Structure formats: C-alpha cells, structure tokens
Amino acid sequence: MDLIDRKYRILQAIIDDYILTALPVGSRTISRKYEQKLSSATIRNEMSDLEELGYLDSPHTSAGRIPSNKAYRLYVDQMLRPMPLSAEETEFINRCFDRRLAQVDDLSMRIAKALSSMTHYTTAVMTRTPRNEQVLSHLQLVPVADRRVLLILVTQSGTVKQSVLELGSPVAPDELYTVSRILSSRLEGLRLIELPGALMQLAGSGETDEIVRAMAEQQPAESQSDIVALAIGGRSNLLSFPEYSDVDKAKALLSVLETREKVVSLLDHHGEMEISVRIGPETGLEETRDCSIVTASYRLSDGRVNTIGLIGPTRMQYGKVLSVLSQVGRSLGTILDEHDGHE
Amino acid sequence: MDLIDRKYRILQAIIDDYILTALPVGSRTISRKYEQKLSSATIRNEMSDLEELGYLDSPHTSAGRIPSNKAYRLYVDQMLRPMPLSAEETEFINRCFDRRLAQVDDLSMRIAKALSSMTHYTTAVMTRTPRNEQVLSHLQLVPVADRRVLLILVTQSGTVKQSVLELGSPVAPDELYTVSRILSSRLEGLRLIELPGALMQLAGSGETDEIVRAMAEQQPAESQSDIVALAIGGRSNLLSFPEYSDVDKAKALLSVLETREKVVSLLDHHGEMEISVRIGPETGLEETRDCSIVTASYRLSDGRVNTIGLIGPTRMQYGKVLSVLSQVGRSLGTILDEHDGHE
DNA sequence: GATTAGCACTCAAACACGATGAGTGCTAAC
DNA sequence: GTTAGCACTCATCGTGTTTGAGTGCTAATC
Numbered sequence: 001m002d003l004i005d006r007k008y009r010i011l012q013a014i015i016d017d018y019i020l021t022a023l024p025v026g027s028r029t030i031s032r033k034y035e036q037k038l039s040s041a042t043i044r045n046e047m048s049d050l051e052e053l054g055y056l057d058s059p060h061t062s063a064g065r066i067p068s069n070k071a072y073r074l075y076v077d078q079m080l081r082p083m084p085l086s087a088e089e090t091e092f093i094n095r096c097f098d099r100r101l102a103q104v105d106d107l108s109m110r111i112a113k114a115l116s117s118m119t120h121y122t123t124a125v126m127t128r129t130p131r132n133e134q135v136l137s138h139l140q141l142v143p144v145a146d147r148r149v150l151l152i153l154v155t156q157s158g159t160v161k162q163s164v165l166e167l168g169s170p171v172a173p174d175e176l177y178t179v180s181r182i183l184s185s186r187l188e189g190l191r192l193i194e195l196p197g198a199l200m201q202l203a204g205s206g207e208t209d210e211i212v213r214a215m216a217e218q219q220p221a222e223s224q225s226d227i228v229a230l231a232i233g234g235r236s237n238l239l240s241f242p243e244y245s246d247v248d249k250a251k252a253l254l255s256v257l258e259t260r261e262k263v264v265s266l267l268d269h270h271g272e273m274e275i276s277v278r279i280g281p282e283t284g285l286e287e288t289r290d291c292s293i294v295t296a297s298y299r300l301s302d303g304r305v306n307t308i309g310l311i312g313p314t315r316m317q318y319g320k321v322l323s324v325l326s327q328v329g330r331s332l333g334t335i336l337d338e339h340d341g342h343e
Numbered sequence: 344m345d346l347i348d349r350k351y352r353i354l355q356a357i358i359d360d361y362i363l364t365a366l367p368v369g370s371r372t373i374s375r376k377y378e379q380k381l382s383s384a385t386i387r388n389e390m391s392d393l394e395e396l397g398y399l400d401s402p403h404t405s406a407g408r409i410p411s412n413k414a415y416r417l418y419v420d421q422m423l424r425p426m427p428l429s430a431e432e433t434e435f436i437n438r439c440f441d442r443r444l445a446q447v448d449d450l451s452m453r454i455a456k457a458l459s460s461m462t463h464y465t466t467a468v469m470t471r472t473p474r475n476e477q478v479l480s481h482l483q484l485v486p487v488a489d490r491r492v493l494l495i496l497v498t499q500s501g502t503v504k505q506s507v508l509e510l511g512s513p514v515a516p517d518e519l520y521t522v523s524r525i526l527s528s529r530l531e532g533l534r535l536i537e538l539p540g541a542l543m544q545l546a547g548s549g550e551t552d553e554i555v556r557a558m559a560e561q562q563p564a565e566s567q568s569d570i571v572a573l574a575i576g577g578r579s580n581l582l583s584f585p586e587y588s589d590v591d592k593a594k595a596l597l598s599v600l601e602t603r604e605k606v607v608s609l610l611d612h613h614g615e616m617e618i619s620v621r622i623g624p625e626t627g628l629e630e631t632r633d634c635s636i637v638t639a640s641y642r643l644s645d646g647r648v649n650t651i652g653l654i655g656p657t658r659m660q661y662g663k664v665l666s667v668l669s670q671v672g673r674s675l676g677t678i679l680d681e682h683d684g685h686e
Numbered sequence: 687g688a689t690t691a692g693c694a695c696t697c698a699a700a701c702a703c704g705a706t707g708a709g710t711g712c713t714a715a716c
Numbered sequence: 717g718t719t720a721g722c723a724c725t726c727a728t729c730g731t732g733t734t735t736g737a738g739t740g741c742t743a744a745t746c
Binding site: 137138140142143144150152154156157158160162164233234235236239240244245247248250251254255257258 | 480481483485486487493495497500501503505507576577578579582583587588590591593594597598600601
C-alpha cells in the first residue's frame with residue numbers, strides 16, 4: 001500500500017510529533033509546525049484518510065490523532081532517517097568498553113547502565129552460552145571441606161563454571177590434584193554435554209570411582225539448558241514516561257522485568273535479523289502490548305550469543321535507539337576482535 | 344519517659360491500625376476497634392497528649408493522627424509482640440535453602456526473591472568478601488588465546504575469582520600447567536593481599552618471569568577493596584504501597600536501588616547489632632527519609648559477611664519482617680553449619 | 687477527678703457545573 | 717483540490733457546594 005507523497009509526509013510529521021510530546025496531535029499543529037503551505041482543513045482531510053487506512057487512531061472525537069502500531073511499523077521500516085550520534089555520544093560508548101574487560105557479567109551491567117542512561121529507556125543485556133557448543137579446556141577439583149569438593153570447569157572460550165560436589169567419604173587433597181590432572185587430560189576437548197557419558201565410561205576404572213561418579217551424576221542436571229546471564233539497567237527510567245504515570249501499569253511492567261523467563265522470552269526473538277524492532281503485540285507478551293522492544297544480537301566466535309534489548313512505550317525514539325545500538329554493535333565488534341583475534 | 348498503661352495501649356493501637364491501613368486514624372476508630380470501654384472523647388484527650396509528647400503527628404486538623412518516627416522507634420523497641428510464622432511460611436523459607444547450594448550469587452538472588460514475595464517489601468542481599476581475610480587455596484593458569492591467560496584463584500572458602508592476563512609473548516600450555524603447580528604450592532595459604540608482594544619476590548627466579556610479573560602487576564588493582572555482591576528482588580512491590588502512588592517518589596526510590604554505592608551504604612549499618620531497624624532519617628540517605636530499613640547481618644566462618652535488608656515505608660510491618668528475618672537467619676545458620684562444619 | 691455527651695468548627699475529598707479551548711467533520715465557496 | 721467557516725464534541729480546569737470524618741472545648745455525669 002503506497003501512500004502518496006503528501007500523506008506520507010503528514011503521517012511522518014504526526015509520528016515525529018507524537019513521539020516527542022506524547023500528546024495527541026491535531027491538524028492545526030501539523031499545519032503550523034510541519035506543512036505551512038497547507039491549511040489545517042486540508043490536513044484534516046488527509047488525517048481522516050489516514051485514519052481510515054489504519055495508520056491513525058483517535059482517542060476520542062476532539063483530541064487529535066495518535067499513530068497506530070501499523071504506523072509505527074511503517075515508520076520504522078521506511079521513514080527512519082539515519083540519525084548520527086554526536087561526537088560525545090560515540091565517545092561515551094567507546095569509553096564503556098575501554099577498560100580492561102572484566103568478567104562478562106560485569107561488562108553486561110556496564111552496557112546496560114550506559115545504554116539506559118543514554119537513551120532514557122530500560123536496557124536488558126543477555127549473554128546466552130549454549131551448552132552444546134561449549135568445549136572443555138581444563139578441569140580442576142579443589143578441596144573445600146572434608147567431603148565437599150569444588151569442581152571448576154574452564155571452557156575454551158574462557159568461561160568458568162563451578163559447582164560443589166558432595167562425596168560419601170573424605171578424599172585427600174593430594175589425590176584430588178592427581179585426579180584433576182588425569183581427568184583433565186582425558187576429557188579436554190569434549191563438549192560439555194558429552195561429559196556425563198564420558199565420565200560414566202571412566203567410572204569403572206579404579207579407586208577414584210566415587211569422585212567420577214559424583215561428577216557424572218551432577219553434570220546432566222546442569223547440562224539441560226543453556227546458561228543465560230542477564231543484566232538489567234535503567235528500570236526507573238520507565239517511570240518518567242507519561243504512559244506509566246499510572247502506577248499499576250508501571251508495576252505490571254516492572255514485574256515482567258522481575259520474571260527471568262519473561263525477560264528472556266522478550267529478548268529471544270526468533271527472526272534472523274541482527275537488529276529487530278518489535279512493536280506492541282509483536283513483543284509477544286500480554287503485559288508488553290503497548291511497549292516496543294528493540295534488540296540487537298551478536299554471535300561471538302565462541303558460540304555465545306549476546307543480546308541487547310531496549311524497552312519503552314511504543315512511542316519510542318526509534319531513530320536514536322537504533323543509532324545507539326548499532327554504534328554499540330560496532331564498538332563491541334572491535335573489542336571482540338581484539339579479544340579473539342589471536343586465537 | 345514512661346507512658347502510663349492506657350496511653351501506651353492507645354498508641355500501640357494507633358500504630359497497628361496505621362500500619363495496616365495507611366490511613367490517619369481517628370479517635371472513633373480506636374474507641375470502636377480497640378478500646379471499647381472508652382469513649383472517643385477520652386481517646387481524643389489521650390491522643391492530644393500523645394501528640395504533645397511527640398508520638399503522633401496530625402497531617403491537618405481534621406484528619407486523625409499518624410505515628411511519628413519516635414512512635415515507630417518505641418514500637419520497635421518495646422511494643423513488638425513476637426509474631427510466630429505459620430507452618431507454611433517456615434516451610435517456604437526452608438525450601439529456599441533446600442536445594443544443592445549453587446554459587447553464592449545465585450543463592451542471594453533466591454533469598455531476595457523469596458523474602459520479597461513473603462513480605463511484599465523490597466529485599467537486597469549483600470555478600471561482602473573482605474580482601475584481607477581471603478586465603479589462597481589454589482591457583483590455576485588456563486590458556487585462552489595466544490597471549491592471553493585466564494588466572495583462576497580459589498580461596499579456602501571456596502570462592503573463585505578469575506581475571507585475564509595479557510602477556511607480551513606467547514606461552515605454551517604445558518608451561519602454564521607447570522607454572523601453575525609451582526606457584527600454587529608456593530603461594531597457598533597466603534592472604535590475597537599478600538600476593539603482590541610474594542609474587543614480586545618470586546619474579547626474579549627464572550624463565551617464568553613474565554607470567555609472574557603480569558600477575559604481580561594485576562593483583563594490586565584488584566585487592567584495593569572488598570568484593571561486594573548484590574542481589575535485589577521485589578522492586579515492583581514498592582509500587583503497591585499508597586505512599587508511592589506518586590510516581591516521582593517511586594522513581595526516586597527506584598533510582599536509589601539502581602545506584603550500587605547507595606544500596607551498599609544502606610545495608611552497611613555501623614551498629615553492632617545482628618538485626619537492626621532504622622527508621623526514616625536513621626537510614627542515612629536523604630532519599631530514604633520516609634523509608635524504614637531492616638537489616639540482618641551474618642558473619643560467615645570464612646570471613647565473608649552476609650547482609651539481608653528489607654526496605655519499605657516507615658509504616659512497615661515490623662513484627663512480620665523481624666520474624667521472617669530471624670527465621671531466615673536460623674535456616675541460613677543451619678545451612679552454613681552443614682557447609683563449614685567438617686572443616 | 688476522670689469520663690463522656692454534645693456542639694461548634696475544620697478541612698480534604700467528592701461532586702456538580704459552567705467555561706474554556708483544542709480538536710473534529712461537514713459544507714459551501716474559492 | 718483547497719480552504720474558510722461553522723456547529724459540534726469532549727477532556728480539562730476552576731469554582732462552589734456538600735459530605736463526612738475528624739478535632740477541641742465545655743459542661744454534665746459518674
């Protein structure tokens with residue numbers, strides 16, 4: 001459905017204005033601020049058409065019009081002008097990645113905070129580590145208490161997973177080191193999901209039986225699903241939007257952010273796009289039917305997938321958000337290249 | 344200042360009622376619901392006295408009275424009746440600690456969520472690991488990339504710290520294992536803050552120079568301050584309280600929860616008490632001047648300090664909160680005894 | 687002397703009401 | 717096709733009124 005040039009421009013003006021003010025926009029406003037050649041009456045006619053076409057809604061008869069989800073869709077897909085970031089903003093983003101990169105979790109939180117302070121939306125950063133792509137690089141058993149042993153698994157991507165094993169009888173520290181060396185050399189290079197099987201096979205081979213069995217028993221439980229790390233920043237930003245001046249709405253949305261599975265489902269978009277914009281019901285949750293979510297996903301070379309998501313009212317500053325996200329993508333790319341380049 | 348019995352009872356009734364309803368309570372309410380022997384006029388006289396004594400405030404002339412911070416203080420210190428938990432509640436708390444205990448961080452989050460769902464307040468759990476009490480148990484270097492090495496430090500308490508070392512030139516994996524064994528046996532038993540010094544001394548001893556030096560250089564930066572892990576749950580609960588139906592107030596409080604240092608300062612009370620209740624301005628932050636914070640601290644045998652805090656309006660269900668917290672303390676104690684008992 | 691009934695008074699909250707003004711749709715003129 | 721003009725709608729805002737929960741005070745009662 002092509003919109004003739006003028007309708008198109010008017011629609012764009014309406015969306016721009018509404019995104020800025022959150023107030024229903026009337027014909028007069030457009031005529032004065034955006035299309036000075038046309039009278040408000042003309043605009044009115046066009047707006048009437050646009051409503052009929054499903055691009056505009058009217059909250060009530062005398063209140064101006066607001067863009068529909070369909071309009072936002074069109075806006076995002078076709079109307080968005082590239083909106084370059086200021087030098088300070090680019091600088092700011094780069095500085096976030098500047099320091100010696102600490103644990104991923106920490107970095108995620110830093111990204112989340114930075115993005116929410118730049119955009120004034122709420123940001124969630126998810127790092128998903130698929131179990132079945134993780135390859136064991138090193139294994140270490142460390143005595144903690146008498147019959148309690150800390151098992152440390154290091155994967156080739158440098159991720160560390162730890163868990164505690166309960167043993168039936170005490171084991172001497174020295175023995176643990178020996179077992180660690182043996183197991184480490186035997187199991188190195190296996191994918192994590194293959195561990196339980198491999199351990200079971202080794203289990204019959206001698207005195208270290210019990211440790212191996214304990215490991216074999218514990219692993220399956222943990223290898224079920226991917227490891228997902230979440231960091232969320234800028235929750236309080238939500239409360240600045242007039243759409244959440246109703247406390248109940250704000251509460252509902254905050255509750256969603258407190259439910260891990262819901263946040264994951266919001267970030268896990270199934271499309272193929274690197275950057276995706278989902279508007280209103282497209283977000284997939286009832287509670288977010290008048291939110292929009294913009295996500296960007298990056299697949300790291302070690303198989304991990306990083307997803308950054310911003311959430312806000314459907315009246316979102318898509319232009320700004322998309323520019324910021326793609327700049328972050330570029331910066332992140334640089335970092336990761338540096339990091340993995342020499343492998 | 345002793346209050347004669349009747350005044351005391353009336354004050355208690357007022358506080359109880361206000362905590363329940365959040366509405367200023369009038370003389371008639373007390374006369375009907377709490378002190379049926381007395382007429383509202385009598386209550387009025389008593390209330391007038393109580394106001395003069397500083398235990399009650401009146402929002403305006405014809406609106407009943409609300410307890411002052413001084414009243415809450417008295418309430419917490421002297422009026423609180425022990426309020427045993429129901430069987431289900433105790434059960435619920437125990438279940439939280441039931442499963443195989445995963446990483447501390449995860450446990451913290453579980454505690455935070457559980458407490459906030461039980462009490463309907465917001466919960467923060469802080470685990471502070473003092474650098475200078477941490478003793479090295481094991482050290483391992485793991486190759487990640489060509490000139491990038493993952494350093495894993497395991498302390499005697501079972502905590503794992505990891506960091507990435509940048510080397511000037513590549514090192515063979517086999518060499519890393521050898522170095523790990525040597526360093527591990529040499530450094531074991533040292534406190535973490537002693538590491539840089541010890542490493543410096545070792546640095547002259549041979550070909551492994553570079554690795555040791557890299558470690559020595561990195562450690563000081565990290566050993567500056569304690570490690571503090573934070574988990575916060577139940578933020579959205581705040582929005583259920585009528586005192587936060589004003590979005591701006593809610594936003595201000597949520598912002599505090601987003602500022603790590605502020606949360607830490609709220610949880611880090613300097614008193615000696617295991618359980619502390621701070622009311623209004625006693626919380627120490629301007630932003631929380633009409634909140635109360637109840638914290639419970641537990642010093643673990645390995646030197647870590649665990650602090651659990653609940654935050655809500657000064658009109659807080661102190662009885663319930665204190666019972667829940669002390670039950671959690673008991674459960675946590677059991678867990679930790681099990682955990683450390685055999686050492 | 688403590689308690690209570692009674693009464694005048696206060697004040698926030700709720701409600702009704704009209705004025706205001708931003709907006710629309712329609713029609714007729716340009 | 718565009719625009720001026722006009723009748724109409726409706727949320728918002730200020731105003732005034734009512735209502736009711738509350739107080740303080742005084743005088744009568746126990």
